[in-house]
Amino acid sequence: MSTNVRVRFAPSPTGFLHIGSLRAVLFDYLIAKTLNGQLILRIEDTDRKRQVAGAVEGLINILAWAGLKFDEGPQAGGPFGPYIQSERMEIYKEQAEIILKKGAAYRCFCAAERLTEMREQQQAEKKPPFYDRLCRELSQAEIKKKIKDGQPFVIRQKMPLTGEVMVHDELRGSIKFMAASLEDQILIKSDGMPTYQFASVVDDHLMQISHVLRGEEWLSSFPKNFLLYQSFGWQPPKFIHLPLTLNKDGGKLSKRQGDVAVEDYKNKGYLPEALLNFCVLQGWHPSASVKAPKEKTDEILSLAEMIEYFDYKDMGISPAIFDAEKLDYFNGYYIRQMSLEKLAELGRPFMRENLKLTRDRRKQSDDYIKKAIGLEQERLKKLSDLGELTEFFFNDELNYEPELLIWKNLEAKQVKENLRIIYGLLEKIADRDWLKENIEKDMIDYLKTNELKAGDYLWPMRAALTGRAASPGPFEVAQVLGKEESLKRIKMAVKKL
RNA sequence: GGCCCCUUCGUCUAAUGGUUAGGACACCAGGUUUUCAUCCUGUAAACAGGAGUUCGAUUCUCCUAGGGGCUACCA
Numbered sequence: 001m002s003t004n005v006r007v008r009f010a011p012s013p014t015g016f017l018h019i020g021s022l023r024a025v026l027f028d029y030l031i032a033k034t035l036n037g038q039l040i041l042r043i044e045d046t047d048r049k050r051q052v053a054g055a056v057e058g059l060i061n062i063l064a065w066a067g068l069k070f071d072e073g074p075q076a077g078g079p080f081g082p083y084i085q086s087e088r089m090e091i092y093k094e095q096a097e098i099i100l101k102k103g104a105a106y107r108c109f110c111a112a113e114r115l116t117e118m119r120e121q122q123q124a125e126k127k128p129p130f131y132d133r134l135c136r137e138l139s140q141a142e143i144k145k146k147i148k149d150g151q152p153f154v155i156r157q158k159m160p161l162t163g164e165v166m167v168h169d170e171l172r173g174s175i176k177f178m179a180a181s182l183e184d185q186i187l188i189k190s191d192g193m194p195t196y197q198f199a200s201v202v203d204d205h206l207m208q209i210s211h212v213l214r215g216e217e218w219l220s221s222f223p224k225n226f227l228l229y230q231s232f233g234w235q236p237p238k239f240i241h242l243p244l245t246l247n248k249d250g251g252k253l254s255k256r257q258g259d260v261a262v263e264d265y266k267n268k269g270y271l272p273e274a275l276l277n278f279c280v281l282q283g284w285h286p287s288a289s290v291k292a293p294k295e296k297t298d299e300i301l302s303l304a305e306m307i308e309y310f311d312y313k314d315m316g317i318s319p320a321i322f323d324a325e326k327l328d329y330f331n332g333y334y335i336r337q338m339s340l341e342k343l344a345e346l347g348r349p350f351m352r353e354n355l356k357l358t359r360d361r362r363k364q365s366d367d368y369i370k371k372a373i374g375l376e377q378e379r380l381k382k383l384s385d386l387g388e389l390t391e392f393f394f395n396d397e398l399n400y401e402p403e404l405l406i407w408k409n410l411e412a413k414q415v416k417e418n419l420r421i422i423y424g425l426l427e428k429i430a431d432r433d434w435l436k437e438n439i440e441k442d443m444i445d446y447l448k449t450n451e452l453k454a455g456d457y458l459w460p461m462r463a464a465l466t467g468r469a470a471s472p473g474p475f476e477v478a479q480v481l482g483k484e485e486s487l488k489r490i491k492m493a494v495k496k497l
Numbered sequence: 498g499g500c501c502c503c504u505u506c507g508u509c510u511a512a513u514g515g516u517u518a519g520g521a522c523a524c525c526a527g528g529u530u531u532u533c534a535u536c537c538u539g540u541a542a543a544c545a546g547g548a549g550u551u552c553g554a555u556u557c558u559c560c561u562a563g564g565g566g567c568u569a570c571c572a
Contacts, residue, residue, distance in 0.1 A: 010572095011572090012571080012572050014571095014572085044572065046571095046572085047570095047571055047572065049571080050571065050572080108570095112570070115569090115570090116569095119569090123498085126498050126499095127498075127499080128498070128499045128500080128568065129499095129568060129569095130499095130568085152570095154570055169502095172502075172503095175501070175502080176501095177500075177501075178500080181499075181500055181501095181568095182500095183568080185569095186569085186570055188570085189570040190570055191570075193570085195569095195570070195571085195572085196571075196572050197572095200572095215566090216501095216502065216503090216565085216566060216567095217566055217567065217572090218566095218567090218572095219501060219502060219566070219567075220500070220501055220502090220566070220567040220568075221567075222501090223501095241502085243502085243503075243565095244565070244566070246564090246565075248508090250564060250565075251565080252565080252566080278509090281509060281510075281521085282509070282510095283509095283510095284510095285509085285510055285511065285520095286511095287511090298520075298521085299509090299510090299520080299521050299522085300521095316510080317502080317503070318502095318503050318504065319502090319503065319504095319564085319565060319566090320508090320509065320510090321508060321509080322508095322509095323507095323508045323509060323522070323523085325508080325522065325523055326508070326509065326521080326522045326523080327522095328522090329521085329522055329523085330522090332534095332535095336535075376534090377535095378534055378535045378536095379533070379534045379535080380534095407531075407532095453531090454530095454531055455531045455532090456531085457531080458531035458532090459531045459532065460531090461531085462531065462532065463531095463532085466532095468532085468533085469532065469533075470532055470533035470534080471532070471533065471534095472532095472533080472534080473530090473531080473532085473533095474531075474532095
């Protein structure tokens with residue numbers, strides 16, 4: 001038997017990648033990497049009703065954006081393909097015949113209406129909905145006749161009527177189920193497509209998957225899956241059931257509560273590093289014995305560091321609530337760490353609206369945009385904050401109330417006078433000396449020699465330059481704005497008072 | 498309703514049969530500072546409840562409560 005570690009991520013292409021799925025692939029990836037195994041991408045598209053055009057490409061793209069590479073899959077190829085379930089119909093058909101022959105499954109001709117009716121009645125009687133196994137004991141002759149008559153059928157798994165089924169989860173240990181509570185679940189639908197319950201077991205075996213990581217929502221079908229492996233005579237892989245990610249109210253994280261699609265986060269300017277760092281901490285933490293270097297907090301983890309410290313045995317089993325504020329912290333942290341070149345490149349798309357606010361060529365230059373972004377870098381939680389935060393750099397017609405210029409309890413005319421003085425000082429600085437260091441030096445020297453209070457001058461100056469209550473400092477803003485624009489804005493402020 | 502899973506600060510979590518129960522985010526306070534942000538320092542904040550085992554339980558066992566999942570010809 002092969003001891004090769006093979007882990008698969010098996011999403012169904014619903015049109016977007018759920019943030020919870022991103023966490024799942026990350027753990028798949030980490031298990032594969034830390035155990036020297038392969039990571040396989042398999043597309044589970046056996047539900048015809050839920051087909052979404054372009055979803056597979058979208059999935060592959062966003063996974064690539066996240067930086068997680070697959071060793072095998074629809075794109076990478078590999079010896080166990082095809083990796084898209086809808087292209088594996090022959091395999092399922094063949095395996096269904098086998099399981100039928102083994103007597104571990106049977107054809108069920110019950111009409112959907114009968115089943116619905118039965119279920120409703122059972123619920124009305126407060127009994128658990130449960131297939132009554134009407135077709136389980138059909139004779140060969142009856143089956144033949146129904147097939148000949150063209151009656152549609154599904155194939156159901158035959159569950160033991162009595163006894164217990166013991167399954168083992170790598171994190172939770174052994175879990176016991178009463179066989180009598182297990183429904184004869186459908187393996188093959190009447191359209192010939194396999195259900196997840198059949199396809200995943202068949203594929204995991206055929207693709208030689210060693211570790212199955214899946215959501216906790218699959219725990220209740222675990223014994224049925226285990227039984228299917230037994231019926232086939234296959235050795236089941238190791239199973240790890242990942243606790244669910246919950247929303248703030250404690251429910252399953254769903255679209256209604258806000259963004260759940262990784263694409264949404266990407267569009268808002270969240271970085272893959274931040275998303276991954278956030279996700280990995282939901283259900284895992286570096287064990288105490290492998291503490292990260294102390295100059296960093298041990299929760300800031302690059303993908304490489306995760307691989308270094310990860311051990312799936314350290315994974316937790318209690319559900320975690322999605323804390324968007326912590327995600328923001330990570331994102332802000334990674335933005336601050338980023339080089340200005342990279343940030344300017346990634347931030348550029350978020351500047352589009354601002355560029356429309358100016359007719360000044362210089363303000364539309366890459367260099368100017370980059371400098372504006374640079375001054376707001378430490379204030380960003382996400383890239384999409386850039387538009388609002390840098391707006392004043394571009395806007396030719398700053399619009400603000402005159403009161404904004406007034407520092408504490410100064411008189412308006414005093415502020416006006418101070419701004420005139422500032423104007424005079426700035427005017428004297430030569431164009432080629434227009435650097436924040438020089439501007440600052442001239443201003444501070446003046447204030448010191450005349451024993452003036454910094455706030456009385458610097459607040460009005462900054463407010464005049466930015467039109468905002470909160471912004472980067474006046475000297476650096478002045479430098480980026482340039483001498484001409486800075487003087488223009490101060491003159492305008494004087495006029496306002 | 499039935500079956501199954503889970504339970505440490507508000508949130509993510511660490512550790513331990515005997516500790517001042519640790520860290521991170523958020524919060525609050527202070528420092529740096531013209532503002533905001535960054536950065537630094539500090540405060541406050543948790544073992545769900547009950548019973549048992551034990552010299553001793555947050556830690557082990559059981560019960561209760563609470564939360565969650567499943568209960569489809571969806572995954």
